[in-house]
Amino acid sequence: MDAEILVCGGGVAGAMAAVAAARQGAQVLLLERYGFLGGNATAGAVAQFNSWQTANGRRVVAGLAQEVVERLRRYGAAGEHHAFVMSTGHRMDRVEYAPEVLKLVLDDMVAEAGVQPLLHAVLVAVERQGRRIASVQVATRSGVATLRPQVVVDASGDMDAMRQAGAPFLELDAGEALQPATMMFRFGPVDFARFDALPAGEVARLAQQGFAQGHLARAALHAARDPFSSDGWFNISRLAIDATDALALGRAEIEGRRQAWRAAQYLRAAVPGCEAGRLLAFGTQVGVRETRRVQGEHLLTAEELLQPVAFDDAIAAGAYPIDIHPAAGGELEYAALGADHAYQIPYRSLLPQGLDNAIVAGRGISATHRALAAIRVMTISMAVGQAAGTAAALAVRMPRAAALRQVPVDALRRRLLADGACLA
Ligand SMILES: Cc1cc2nc3c(=O)[nH]c(=O)nc-3n(C[C@H](O)[C@H](O)[C@H](O)COP(=O)(O)OP(=O)(O)OC[C@H]3O[C@@H](n4cnc5c(N)ncnc54)[C@H](O)[C@@H]3O)c2cc1C
Structure with missing residues (x-):
């Protein structure tokens, strides 16, 4: 059951990470507690991929995320990309899809890439030696298994692997509250x-x-x-x-x-x-917008998104606005971006402090509460997942294996661009 790369969590971020890593030739095990992949996108029945482009139509998310949509369309299970006005009056672009069929699409992509899915399996413990994750314990239907991957990609949403590994987490600032969950x-x-x-x-x-x-x-x-x-x-x-x-x-x-x-x-x-x-x-489960956020080598802030800051180590881009569902009350805090406004996500926000062979993807990356309110959407989560998986595959091929910090960012960015990703 062992593999070079263990991806913990088969939501959209984890599924894209696993596929990206396996397509680079790595042996990948994808761990998921449910019997199907997708996380919020399937179990949470979110049913629409938001924000592929800037307001004036410049594309900022493509790559594997776009492939997911094309495969959904082949099943007849995704609508056209279109702009719409939200019931709050804000404009948005989206692709609506059938969550049940997304399960099939992710099954297909994972199988074709050669990823080993380990479904109905929960990460329960991590053994850490210094700056490395030495092993991971997984509760499966066949019993508890100990795995010794070279790299762990934590895409569990709640950052369970990082929690077990003792990684540092970010706190909410005064006056902030976790975004609420929703039963679709x-x-x-x-x-x-x-x-x-x-x-x-x-x-x-x-x-x-x-x-x-x-x-x-x-x-x-x-x-x-x-x-x-x-x-x-x-x-x-x-x-x-x-x-x-x-x-x-x-x-x-x-x-x-x-x-x-x-x-x-x-x-x-x-x-x-x-x-x-x-x-x-x-929904099979209540949809969860926000829980733990890892403290990484770079803390991505709302100010950096709004400016926007150009990062030398950008591995993904986005154009979704800061969209905060307050914990109490019925309203939405939502600030539209300028017509051609897009922002970047730096590689360092995927690298947890204190760990050399771990990388994170999806809604738990190193971002402030307000920045996460923008970058949490599935389009961007898929783009970040693709980057994390690609980096993990590069790391296991390096002479001194699996040091994510030593991955040459230029090579990572070139690989992502060659694979259709947008980095700006
Ligand atoms: C109600 C709601 C509405 C939203 N609306 C939109 C929208 O309109 N458009 C949009 O693009 N985005 C939307 N989002 C945001 C988006 O859905 C999420 O941010 C995104 O899906 C996060 O993906 P993820 O892969 O990081 O995490 P998740 O989807 O949370 O996936 C994590 C996966 O890890 C698994 N897992 C967790 N812990 C373990 C463990 N210990 N062992 C094994 N497996 C584990 C889970 O089962 C899950 O499959 C919405 C979110 C919510 C909740």
Whole structure:
């Protein structure tokens, strides 16, 4: 079962890291606690990839993320890339997709790349010797296994491997709170011709009314359309928890389903186009926006994104705005970026302090709470995952194996560009 590279967590970041590393010829084991890949993108049923380009149409995310979309389209399971106006009035670009089919796409990509998936398996412990992870313990359906990879990519969202390895984590600043979790739900049929034609002012009025009357936990009527049907995946619930607190997470699952049920009743009763709809499914789990963030060699800040700072070691780019769902209340803190505004993510934000053979990807990288509010989206998570996996593969081929800090950044960037990634 051993491999050169262990990727912990098969969300979109981990899946892209595993595929990128295996395509460079590395032996890769992809560890995932569920029986399928995707994390928030499938289990959380987020159902839309946001922000591929700047407001004026300059592309900033491509590479493996784009390949995911093309493969979804071959299954007929992703819509066209299009701009839309959110129920909060903000403009955004997105690709809507069917979360169930994304499971198949990720299965395909992992299998074709030669990644060994280890599903229904949970990382439970890490043995650390000095600056290196020496071994990892994994609880599987066949028992507890000890693995000795050369490199660990932590893409577990909650940064479980880094926690077990004793890596340092970032604190929230005064006045900040973790972004809330959300129980997505599938609702349909929706007459989208009528739903989408509602004037923005009327959508806002209905959302505020539902929130004020206690039917909606968030003052929004936000939905991603299922490509196969006239159902939508609705993002309306709001659960202020620390999802690394086991009891709180369980309570949030239960409360999230209740919030979703109440929201569905409100949609039926009050929202044009939704009269015939029913709640059809919940996400497999509550979607988690933010938990632990690793303290890395570089702390990416909101100011750096907004300026934007050009990094010599940029390994990904993005154009998603700072989008903070407050823990309490129904509103959204959202600041649109300029028409051609894009930002970069430096390699050093993927390197945890104090560990030489570990790298992180996805929503736990070294970024402030406000910076994470921008770079957490799945497009950027996939781009960062591709970079982390590519770097891990370069590291295991170096003469003194697996020192992520010694990976030549120029070579990494060249490889990423050759593989279709955007770095600016
Ligand atoms: C409600 C909600 C709405 C969102 N809306 C959008 C949107 O509209 N558009 C957009 O692009 N992005 C959106 N996002 C953001 C985006 O979905 C996430 O930030 C992104 O999916 C994070 O990906 P990840 O791979 O880093 O982490 P995750 O998706 O959290 O994946 C982590 C994976 O690791 C596994 N794992 C965790 N711990 C262990 C362990 N110890 N052992 C084994 N496996 C483990 C998990 O099962 C999971 O599969 C939203 C997020 C939420 C929660």
